[in-house]
Amino acid sequence: MPLTPSVASDSRKDKETVILDAACKVFREKGFHQARITDIAQAAGISYGLVYHYFQSKADLFDAILKEWWTGLFELMEKWDNEATTVEDQLAALVTYFLEQYQRKPDLVHIFITEISRSAANLTPARVNWFKMFLSRTEKIMAVGQSGKILRTDIKARYLTYIFLGAIESFVSAMVLENQPLRSKAQKQRIAVGLLQVFMNGARTINA
Amino acid sequence: MPLTPSVASDSRKDKETVILDAACKVFREKGFHQARITDIAQAAGISYGLVYHYFQSKADLFDAILKEWWTGLFELMEKWDNEATTVEDQLAALVTYFLEQYQRKPDLVHIFITEISRSAANLTPARVNWFKMFLSRTEKIMAVGQSGKILRTDIKARYLTYIFLGAIESFVSAMVLENQPLRSKAQKQRIAVGLLQVFMNGARTINA
Amino acid sequence: MPLTPSVASDSRKDKETVILDAACKVFREKGFHQARITDIAQAAGISYGLVYHYFQSKADLFDAILKEWWTGLFELMEKWDNEATTVEDQLAALVTYFLEQYQRKPDLVHIFITEISRSAANLTPARVNWFKMFLSRTEKIMAVGQSGKILRTDIKARYLTYIFLGAIESFVSAMVLENQPLRSKAQKQRIAVGLLQVFMNGARTINA
Amino acid sequence: MPLTPSVASDSRKDKETVILDAACKVFREKGFHQARITDIAQAAGISYGLVYHYFQSKADLFDAILKEWWTGLFELMEKWDNEATTVEDQLAALVTYFLEQYQRKPDLVHIFITEISRSAANLTPARVNWFKMFLSRTEKIMAVGQSGKILRTDIKARYLTYIFLGAIESFVSAMVLENQPLRSKAQKQRIAVGLLQVFMNGARTINA
DNA sequence: TATGAATGAGCTTTCATTCAT
DNA sequence: AATGAATGAAAGCTCATTCAT
Numbered sequence: 001m002p003l004t005p006s007v008a009s010d011s012r013k014d015k016e017t018v019i020l021d022a023a024c025k026v027f028r029e030k031g032f033h034q035a036r037i038t039d040i041a042q043a044a045g046i047s048y049g050l051v052y053h054y055f056q057s058k059a060d061l062f063d064a065i066l067k068e069w070w071t072g073l074f075e076l077m078e079k080w081d082n083e084a085t086t087v088e089d090q091l092a093a094l095v096t097y098f099l100e101q102y103q104r105k106p107d108l109v110h111i112f113i114t115e116i117s118r119s120a121a122n123l124t125p126a127r128v129n130w131f132k133m134f135l136s137r138t139e140k141i142m143a144v145g146q147s148g149k150i151l152r153t154d155i156k157a158r159y160l161t162y163i164f165l166g167a168i169e170s171f172v173s174a175m176v177l178e179n180q181p182l183r184s185k186a187q188k189q190r191i192a193v194g195l196l197q198v199f200m201n202g203a204r205t206i207n208a
Numbered sequence: 209m210p211l212t213p214s215v216a217s218d219s220r221k222d223k224e225t226v227i228l229d230a231a232c233k234v235f236r237e238k239g240f241h242q243a244r245i246t247d248i249a250q251a252a253g254i255s256y257g258l259v260y261h262y263f264q265s266k267a268d269l270f271d272a273i274l275k276e277w278w279t280g281l282f283e284l285m286e287k288w289d290n291e292a293t294t295v296e297d298q299l300a301a302l303v304t305y306f307l308e309q310y311q312r313k314p315d316l317v318h319i320f321i322t323e324i325s326r327s328a329a330n331l332t333p334a335r336v337n338w339f340k341m342f343l344s345r346t347e348k349i350m351a352v353g354q355s356g357k358i359l360r361t362d363i364k365a366r367y368l369t370y371i372f373l374g375a376i377e378s379f380v381s382a383m384v385l386e387n388q389p390l391r392s393k394a395q396k397q398r399i400a401v402g403l404l405q406v407f408m409n410g411a412r413t414i415n416a
Numbered sequence: 417m418p419l420t421p422s423v424a425s426d427s428r429k430d431k432e433t434v435i436l437d438a439a440c441k442v443f444r445e446k447g448f449h450q451a452r453i454t455d456i457a458q459a460a461g462i463s464y465g466l467v468y469h470y471f472q473s474k475a476d477l478f479d480a481i482l483k484e485w486w487t488g489l490f491e492l493m494e495k496w497d498n499e500a501t502t503v504e505d506q507l508a509a510l511v512t513y514f515l516e517q518y519q520r521k522p523d524l525v526h527i528f529i530t531e532i533s534r535s536a537a538n539l540t541p542a543r544v545n546w547f548k549m550f551l552s553r554t555e556k557i558m559a560v561g562q563s564g565k566i567l568r569t570d571i572k573a574r575y576l577t578y579i580f581l582g583a584i585e586s587f588v589s590a591m592v593l594e595n596q597p598l599r600s601k602a603q604k605q606r607i608a609v610g611l612l613q614v615f616m617n618g619a620r621t622i623n624a
Numbered sequence: 625m626p627l628t629p630s631v632a633s634d635s636r637k638d639k640e641t642v643i644l645d646a647a648c649k650v651f652r653e654k655g656f657h658q659a660r661i662t663d664i665a666q667a668a669g670i671s672y673g674l675v676y677h678y679f680q681s682k683a684d685l686f687d688a689i690l691k692e693w694w695t696g697l698f699e700l701m702e703k704w705d706n707e708a709t710t711v712e713d714q715l716a717a718l719v720t721y722f723l724e725q726y727q728r729k730p731d732l733v734h735i736f737i738t739e740i741s742r743s744a745a746n747l748t749p750a751r752v753n754w755f756k757m758f759l760s761r762t763e764k765i766m767a768v769g770q771s772g773k774i775l776r777t778d779i780k781a782r783y784l785t786y787i788f789l790g791a792i793e794s795f796v797s798a799m800v801l802e803n804q805p806l807r808s809k810a811q812k813q814r815i816a817v818g819l820l821q822v823f824m825n826g827a828r829t830i831n832a
Numbered sequence: 833t834a835t836g837a838a839t840g841a842g843c844t845t846t847c848a849t850t851c852a853t
Numbered sequence: 854a855a856t857g858a859a860t861g862a863a864a865g866c867t868c869a870t871t872c873a874t
Contacts, residue, residue, distance in 0.1 A: 011837090015837085028328070029328065029329075030328075030329050031241070031327065031328070031329030031330075033239070033241045033242055033329075034241055034329050036863085036864065036865085037864080037865065038865095046838075046839090047838065047839045047840065048839090048840080048866095049838070049839055049840060049841095049866090049868085050837075050838055050839075052865090052866065053836090054837095057865080058865070058866090110328070114322075114326050114327050114328065117326075117381075118321055118322045118325075118326040118327075118381055119239065119322050119326075120236075120237070120239070120322070120384075121239035121242050145411075149413055150412065150413065151413060152411055152412065152413050153413070154402070155405070155406065155411075158382075159379070159399070159402060159403075160406070160411055162375070162378045162379045162382045163378065163379065163403065163406050163407075164411075165378055166374040166376070166377055166378020166379065167371040167374045167375050167378075168374070169326075169374055169378060170371065170373055170374020170377060170378070171370045171371065173325075174343075174366075174370045176328070191367070194362070194363040194367055195367075197363070198360075198363065198368070198371050198410070199371075199406070199410065199411055200412045201409075201410035201412055202405075202406070202407065202408050202409035203353075203359050203360055203363075203368055203371070203372075203407055204358070204359065204360070204408045204409055205357050205358060205359060205360055205361075219854090220854095223854090244846085244847065244848085245847075245848065245849085246848095254855080254856090255855065255856045255857060256848095256849095256857075257849095257850090257856055257857060257858095258854075258855055258856075260849070260850080261855075265849080266848070266849095427858090428858090431858085444744070445744065445745075446744075446745050447657070447743065447744070447745030447746075449657045449658055450657055450745050452842085452844085453843080453844065454843085462860090463859060463861065464844095464860090465845095465846085465847085465859070465860055465861060466859055466860075468845065468846075468847095469858065469859075470858095473844080473845075474844070474845090526744070529742055530743050530745075533742075534738045534742040534743075534793075534797055535655065535738050535742075535743075536652075536655070536738070537654055537655035537658050561827075565829055566828065566829065567827050567828065567829060568822075568828065569829070570818070571821070571822065571827075574798075575795070575815070575818060575819075576822070578791070578794045578795045578798045579791040579795065579819065579822050579827070580827075582790040582791045582792070582794020583786070583787040583790045583791050583794075584790070585790055585793075585794060586786045586787065586789055586790020586791075586793060586794070587783070587786045587787065587790060589742055590759075590786045592744070610778070610779040610783055611783075611787060613826075614776075614784070614787050614823070614826065615787075615822070615826065615827055616826050616827055616828045617825075617828055618821075618822070618823065618824050618825035618826030618828075619769075619775050619776055619779075619787070619788075619823055619824055620774070620775065620776065620824045620825055620826075621774060621775060621776055621777075635833095660867085660868065660869085661868075661870085662868080662869095670834080670835090671834065671835045671836060672835090672836075672869095673834070673835055673836060673837095673870095673871090673872090674833075674834055674835075676869090676870070677833070677834075681870080682869065682870090
């Protein structure tokens with residue numbers, strides 16, 4: 001019976017995960033403000049009172065979801081500080097992260113884009129902060145690329161950031177809008193390469 | 209009293225415009241669902257009951273705003289059907305349209321991006337339709353560019369569309385998020401050119 | 417039609433009064449926390465949404481009721497600052513105020529006693545403040561009585577205050593508990609005199 | 625296993641006492657309706673589920689507390705039926721009982737005053753009954769005093785009861801409100817004597 | 833005994849919409 | 854045209870109570 005507490009703990013984690021997944025689905029479908037706790041509870045197959053047993057409030061639940069997103073993203077980016085990676089590898093890793101997350105948890109990516117990246121209504125100061133940190137970190141990559149003569153310098157690093165992230169986001173959110181799942185690893189690969197190529201080399205024929 | 213109806217009608221138009229402008233502001237600040245009729249009425253300097261004299265419902269008001277956006281955009285694109293314009297000119301015109309609208313009515317652009325382009329919560333079938341028409345129309349430009357050997361063909365026209373529109377949107381919404389107004393015509397020009405250049409020629413330095 | 421605005425304003429006042437009276441009744445019957453807005457609305461014969469049209473919140477409504485009580489009481493006491501009245505007159509006036517209010521609005525007096533004077537659960541800092549001001553003001557009367565050799569000095573002025581106010585309150589709340597209305601002016605008079613006499617001269621026979 | 629049930633029973637009693645004490649504290653702090661079972665369990669250092677192992681419901685727990693109060697009070701008063709005590713001794717004993725209970729269990733006294741003596745919201749018929757019995761019993765003392773020519777007869781015995789009990793209650797609840805503990809036996813004695821003196825002989829100076 | 837997960841009725845508050853004036 | 858009083862559905866959150874373990 002040494003496992004009992006661990007099992008109990010696991011049970012709590014399990015239920016939390018069930019609720020988080022359900023919330024993810026509902027937040028994506030309806031947006032934060034339109035999502036009702038009842039919807040989430042229903043999606044999780046539990047009574048809505050139980051949601052409050054595991055999470056303090058709707059906002060708390062939302063933040064728990066966002067935390068998962070940011071944690072993954074920042075873990076990825078922190079690794080770069082200790083490794084020798086090229087600018088192109090880092091940009092490729094970003095694209096891949098978005099696409100992989102989309103494959104694993106499309107709702108999560110969609111929530112990030114609609115509720116954080118492109119919204120103002122839900123942005124508490126804490127949430128804005130995470131987002132700005134992410135923007136800065138990406139801008140830093142661009143700046144390194146510029147000083148390393150990998151990226152053109154006639155356009156501000158911040159502008160390159162917008163263009164790059166916007167392209168990724170648009171891609172993903174279009175897939176969401178059109179309900180296109182990422183069918184295969186090959187398809188994901190093709191998209192990632194294409195996106196990066198256009199960003200680096202442009203859409204013009206002559207470069208191809 | 210030959211003038212009376214005309215005057216009345218003008219007065220109606222005026223008041224409608226006042227309400228639409230107020231709604232635009234409020235919808236941008238709070239998002240569609242969080243925006244209250246009271247807020248809009250207050251911003252318009254009228255009582256909230258009067259809003260219902262001019263518009264059927266909140267959704268109706270929202271659609272009236274969207275109509276303005278789509279009308280302008282489709283008018284622009286329809287002209288191309290009758291004129292001989294290059295692919296590059298058309299892409300440039302699109303970028304310019306977004307930036308000009310942003311200069312003229314930043315709220316309108318913001319609403320388009322957050323509430324339509326990147327949201328699912330507010331997308332009635334009619335609204336999805338407008339959006340898909342716009343995507344198709346842009347994709348057509350890309351396809352023409354590809355068959356005219358202006359644009360690379362190893363990436364689907366639809367993908368190029370995503371990348372292109374995503375870059376524009378991200379740019380504009382970043383300006384909104386950071387509260388950056390477009391200060392001068394020159395700045396607008398610089399951004400438009402930069403954006404188009406990165407899309408056409410890529411971010412890579414020519415030497416690399 | 418010069419009366420129209422005045423009538424409109426009166427109408428608002430009227431409705432406010434209706435709601436306040438209803439709230440008074442319900443707060444007395446159930447206590448602040450147990451009183452539901454629905455109860456109040458029902459008692460007022462309106463929809464519960466309308467309560468919020470006139471008052472910000474349940475607490476706001478409660479404070480509006482308390483304000484009526486305190487205003488009357490402090491107006492009474494302020495007069496004494498400008499008039500030459502004896503200590504006994506002032507104590508008599510206090511007793512009379514409680515009894516008169518009880519006759520006019522028994523619920524109001526009951527609310528004061530149960531929800532303010534004898535409760536801790538509803539006491540916001542602002543409410544405690546009013547109460548302490550009242551206690552101080554009464555204590556001042558006792559102190560004046562003591563220095564004027566009207567009242568015994570072997571017992572602290574504050575203690576005399578407790579005994580005096582406690583006797584009044586107990587009287588009134590007993591009448592509430594037993595559902596005894598103050599039937600006549602004579603009865604009120606008799607009670608007031610009796611109460612004051614016991615406080616001043618005691619219950620012992622020898623004094624009588 | 626002769627001791628086991630006794631031990632178990634003792635343990636049960638102990639735990640019941642712990643819960644009762646905790647409940648007493650919480651009921652005083654928040655009032656009956658605002659007190660949560662969780663608060664009580666926390667104060668008792670147990671899980672909230674366990675409260676239901678020892679008590680049927682929140683109301684049951686509340687009644688168990690009240691029972692302690694009434695039991696002590698009625699035991700005191702029943703003694704008088706078999707003993708020869710003067711009216712003054714009995715009144716003194718009542719004052720002393722309140723003050724002693726306040727010293728021993730201030731929460732208990734406070735609950736009696738706020739939730740029973742001065743409230744209507746929590747008064748079930750059974751609770752009203754206890755209270756009325758107490759009032760009657762005290763009134764009887766006053767009546768005896770009147771027929772024994774100890775107390776003035778121009779004021780109804782019931783009115784004397786109100787004045788007397790009101791003075792005690794106000795005193796105690798004021799101490800609670802101001803968070804004044806009864807520091808010493810001497811202080812308790814002084815208050816008891818003062819209170820009784822004012823009731824018997826009045827607040828007026830002897831010279832006046 | 834003891835725990836705390838699970839339930840759901842119930843409450844306050846908000847706000848789109850209607851309608852009398 | 855214009856106002857804002859009036860309505861009531863809806864949603865977030867609380868908490869007494871039950872029950873499996």
